[in-house]
Amino acid sequence: MKLDTQAVQRFQTIYKKEFGKTLTEQEARERFSNLLSAFKVIYKPIPKNEMREDERKPQRKIYNTSE
Numbered sequence: 001m002k003l004d005t006q007a008v009q010r011f012q013t014i015y016k017k018e019f020g021k022t023l024t025e026q027e028a029r030e031r032f033s034n035l036l037s038a039f040k041v042i043y044k045p046i047p048k049n050e051m052r053e054d055e056r057k058p059q060r061k062i063y064n065t066s067e
Contacts, residue, residue, distance in 0.1 A: 003032060007032070008025060008029050009028075012025070015028065015031070
């Protein structure tokens, strides 16, 4: 998978902020690629014919305006 350099740099920044460790570009590319691969495996939309009736209806978003 070809990863955009800017996306890899953003991943490095986020990783440093979250874990306190600086990744090399190669380490960041590998970890970012692994993360994207994991998302591809676990994130699959549920076909409408497999949804319950109440899940098929569009959900209204409720926003907290007090913040």
